[in-house]
Amino acid sequence: MSKRRIKLLFKIGYVYHKAAFDPVIELLLDNPEYDIYFSLDMEKKRVFLFDVPFRSHIIRQWERSGYRFTNETTGFDIVITGDTMRNAPAYGKTMLCFLNHGTGIKTILYRNLAKVPNDRYQIFVEGQHRVDSLMSSPALGKNEVHLIGLPKLDHYFQERFDDRAALLRRWGLDPARKTFLYAPTYKPTSMYAVKGDIFEQTRDMNLIVKLHPYSWMGKYAPHKQHRIYESRVKKYPHAVLLPFDEYNIVPYYAAADTIMSEASSTVFDFLAFQKHGIIFDLPCDRLKHSDGQALLEIDNREFLKDAFVHIEHGSQIRKAAELAMNPTSEMRQAADRYRERYFYKLDGKASERFIKKMEELFYEGGHENIP
Secondary structure, three states, X not given: OOOOOXXXXXXXXXXXXXXXXXXXXXXXXXXOOEEEEEXXXXXXXXXXXXXXXXXXXXXXXXXXXXXXXXXXXXXXOEEEEOOOOOOHHHHOXXXXXXXXXXXXXXXXXXXXXXXXXXXXXXXXXXXXHHHHHHHOXXXXXXXXXXXXXXXXXXXXXOOOOOOHHHHHHHOOOOOOOOEEEEOOOOOOOOOOOOOOHHHHOOOOOEEEEOOOOHHHHOOOOOOHHHHHHHHHHOOOOOEEEOOXXXXXXXXXXXXXXXXXXXXXXXXXXXXXXXXXXXXXXXXXXXXXXXXXXXXXXXXXXXXXXXXEEEEOOHHHHHHHHHHHHOOOHHHHHHHHHHHHHHOOOOOOOHHHHHHHHHHHHHHOOOOOOOO
8 A cells, every 4th residue: 555645835925935945845846755735825015005915927937837836724744834824723733844934143033933832843943053042942832943954055055056157147247247245134224324335336346136025015114125226226237136036045145256234144144155245234232123122133243253244334345345255264264163053064965854854753743733
């Protein structure tokens, strides 16, 4: 008698969450032991004062390639999500696997776990720092933590994005130039502080601007965030603003010689590649949620100190880029220490470890999540 196929749902939530799942999706879609489905039910765009459901045309591309989207919540053996779920009990006796859509230094993971103390997630994390932070957090509750690395970066380490020149030419950029990737988050953000300097200070480089998806949608951040950069990029032939549907930043990590952000997971990720970035310092002691809790787990003025370049003003971007692209031996040594702390086995096999551990947990009975 043949073994029953595992019915698995990728609860993507937002289009950009899919980047964290892509290497895992690729492996599981090719696995005959799985019956794979997808849901994408949280995307909304603010029009005037109303939040309207939004369905990107990229979803139709995924459907044409064989993705099966569903609104069903019951009947799944495993649900993989990039965020905590508001309605986990609706999914029944399923194994909830949490694979963070964005690592970094924000406190949102711990806050969200604290809001759902009765749910049980199998949390898969990228490094020892995250293990220690979760294990010492009162928000951990009944959730379990598993160290496997960061599947999101697997295709980078498998050298899938080595054709840097082709990617740059696609956007009309010069492969002979150094490439500066600007990837701010939507909150707290450096977008307003550097909106002029970022273009002027990078004139002799390629500039790729990758906004956080929320900066396009108007719900959690105002539409003016993308409009500011849409209007400016037209005046600078060395620069490109990536569109909303260009959801996966990992190929641009490969093309970039340096990156600048403030509290985005992108600057965290960039450490993995033995490259050096620029952190725009913000007054983190004043950055709080509405309930008074800190917005960031680590003060971004201290994060990756001595390894990445820290600046406080847009006029410092040019010199910071020169140093980041030509790091001192002390910067390289500091980065090595941080990399050891924040990442586990950057070998392109994190997705394989994820699936192996997920299957072990499933067959051991880890699917009984909701009391």
